[in-house]
Amino acid sequence: MTTTTHLVYLIALPLFSAALLLVLGRLADKWGHLLATLVSAGTFAIAASEFFAMRSRSGAARATTQKLFDWISVGSFKVDAALLLDQLSICFVLLITGVGTLIHIYSIAYMSHDRDRRRFFAYLNLFIAAMLLLVLGNSYLNLYVGWEGVGLASYLLIGFWNQKPAYATAAKKAFVANRVGDVGLSLAIMIAFAQFGTVSFAGVAAGAPHASSAALAAMGAMLLLAAAGKSAQFPLQSWLGDAMAGPTPVSALIHAATMVTAGVYLITRSNFIFDASSTARLLVVIVGAITLLFGAIIGTAKDDIKKALAASTMSQIGYMILATGLGPIGYAFAIMHLLTHGFFKAGMFLGAGSVMHGMNDEVNMRRFGGLNRFLPITAITFGFGYLAIIGVPPFAGFYSKDKIIETAFNAGGTKGYILGICALLGAGLTAFYMTRLIVMTFWGAPRWSKDEQHPHESPALMWVPMAILAVGSVASGFLFTSGNSMVHWLSPVVNPTGAESGAELMKPIVVSLLALAVVGVGVAYALVKYRTVPVEAPEKVTVFTRIARRDLMQDAFNEAVLMRPGQKLTAGLVWADYSFVDGLVRAVGFTLGTTSQGVRKIQNGYARTYALVMLVGVLALVATIWMVTL
């Protein structure tokens, strides 16, 4: 463990730039986007230099820390505001700053017609700062600050065009769903404090093997809840589809490549908790398996290109969560898939943005078609992303997803078969919906009106980032797996004991062939089914399609089970408060009021009346005393 003094610039630079752009307001309109992009590139440069410095060190010295200040110091309880850069966080830091910088560059062109472009870039920088704090914090409490920061940035960016009420509502929905998850994280921190007396990762890791299994399971479940909220996993997944209301670069950066993967980071970072509690791990794989199928099924029914990609993101993060639940060997594969996914999904989102840019912001894929002739570069870069996500060798997704499927089968016993088959099925569905997406968008006959839409290729500022991400989609998987480099790189953090995978159910080559077979079936079926695409979505569809179009009833479920009873409860409480609590107070006031109205009549102001009343009173008193004594 070495110490350093310049980790703080990773966070301070974008934070300062965001503050500057927001404070200066319109004064910074002319150069705000350039400053933000420059700062983002600067953080990437710092991250890259840190990465090479880390590679030049070896063993335990690779991790570096920087203490910023004493944050909380109460008796024996101390929390430092400190940063930790180790083999795990550097992966994220490079992804966030690298993809972040590309998306900054892309946004310069994409947002050029928006009069609030400066504000958009300020929020992007705010996001970069918060996300870096999230992955660099050395304790759960430091992480929590970044966790809330990215939630805020996500809220601001989803609702960036909040002049449209639907978009503002989408932002609010994302915020509220995230809040449910955040409750989980704060509870997990409380459990850590109560159980271990510390909230730093190192302290909790040291205490975890000796803690009671109930506490570990509870903390694991709460961390999983937090991850589900941030990463749009079952049962808190419903916000991600609506989050596509934000500008497309936001969808690419926050809701595909980085922020939504924070849940995977949280679980991977807390590997000591999940390694010590098989209950928590079981919950993780259940959530991952459900979500990967859930997202894939939704993806098959969506006509909105961004929502289809969002469903796909949900499904792919389901794969990562599944991998994190598969024990020490799974973490590295989860991070590997996270990084390759960061490349190909961000690339495809930027491609979708490029299509929207050329098609007057149309998002309905039924009104696309034949666009490869008009947007050739977009079609090619998107095609690389497509080949990567469905898992065609030698593209990135093949290596990372294949490893996850393999590990799922190796979980052993019935569990291994169930998880493996879920993962395989998900791969087939992925192939189907991605083929459907690319066929409807780029191939076939044009279904758009030639008078209103004039599709054209995007400027270089937009396609160059897409091309770079496409190169990443091609090469990253091979780089990560050649010589097991990723696993070796991460194992000091996520697999310190050097655990090996369990009994091999199937040989890796068999798994790969199986995966390729289902992918082939998915592609072939989609090709046959979408040879012709009707412009209007068919009305006569099976009940399954209808349910899938409505996001598998997730909103209806939330509305019926949570929202309506919640509204009834609050209405009941308001009524009870009004009629009982307020009623009691009002009854006292009413009684006093009416009584005094009556008594007031006696006070007529005539001195003689008062004298008479006194006289009568005295006489009555005397008479009473007299009668009593008699």
Added chain:
Amino acid sequence: MDISNYLYLSIILFTIGAVGVVIRRNAIVVFMCVELMLNAANLAFVTFSRINGNLDGQVASFFTMVVAACEVVVGLAIIVTIYRSRRSASVDDASLLKR
């Protein structure tokens, strides 16, 4: 002469005073009636002192006289002020307190 006749006189004087306070409008007359009631009480005190053969009642009547003297000073001052501002000493006209 029976000593209880003093008590009857005291009762009669007190009753006259009380009735006067209640039925008369002129503040000066009301005031005089109040004095009459006080003196009726004084007479009763002195009589009881005589009956009981000690000085307690006489002491009490001195207190009453002192209080009555103070009351006359303050009361007359109020009545004169009211008369100056309203050109009337009717107690019924001075009924503004009800508002």
